[in-house]
Amino acid sequence: MHQTIRTSAMGWHMHRDAYAAVVLAGSYEEAGDNGRFKVQAGDVVFHDHFDGHLNRFPRSGAVVLNLSLNASDSFVSGVAQTADIDSVVRTARRSKQDATALLIEISQQKGCAALDWPDLLAADLKRTPSLRLGDWADRNGLAPRSVSRGFFQVFGISPEAFRLRCRTRKACNAIARQRQSLSDIAAACGFADQSHMTRSIRSMTGLRPEQWKDAANGFKTNERSHR
Helix, strand or coil, X not given: CEEEECCCEEEEEECCCCEEEEEEEEEXXXXXXXXXXXXXXXXXXXXXXXXXXEEECCCCCEEEEEEECCCCCCCCCEEEEECCHHHHHHHHHHCHHHHHHHHHHHEEECCCCCCCHHHHHXXXXXXXXXXXXXXXXXXCCCCHHHHHHHHHHHHCCCHHHHHHHHHHHHHHHHHHHCCCCHHHHHHHCCCCCHHHHHHHHHHHHCXXXXXXXXXXXXXXXXXXXHC
């Protein structure tokens, strides 16, 4: 459960299972599906199924307690804060499940201000996965090539790849809880067609949309984290 990290960075990677990272000591920066934020001791990062991100660490590194999350757990993906980290650690020695329940109960969501324009673009892409990157660059007085290069430097993937992830996660959420046809969901999420959506969902989850819907009751993206 405990992880001591002293590397300078962990490149972009994706976690299949949901989990919470409780920062016990040190600090680090995370940039990914939930935006970019800096965390320190007492902070918690809730990760949903298939969350992707990278991490950057200072020389001092960080000590993290990782706790698994279940589909039935009520949490919001992103960064939160807990005032009683010692209680969570003590409880985890006895029961991981009880520690997770306690962590969710006593954690409060923490707002994170944008650090630079790549953070604003990431937020806009999450809100509007059909956003046209060229139009966004024009509105913000940036050259398209600068947008692509600058976003990659911060998030470790291109803005096009980030946008596709936003579309795919939105589609997964819609399939899990709506009765629309797959073709309608694909159009609403900005995919070229249903086949494009199917390939993207299968690439992310390993499941076809129909399989994802069947499995959604026990294994799905936390609904509140994608509103």
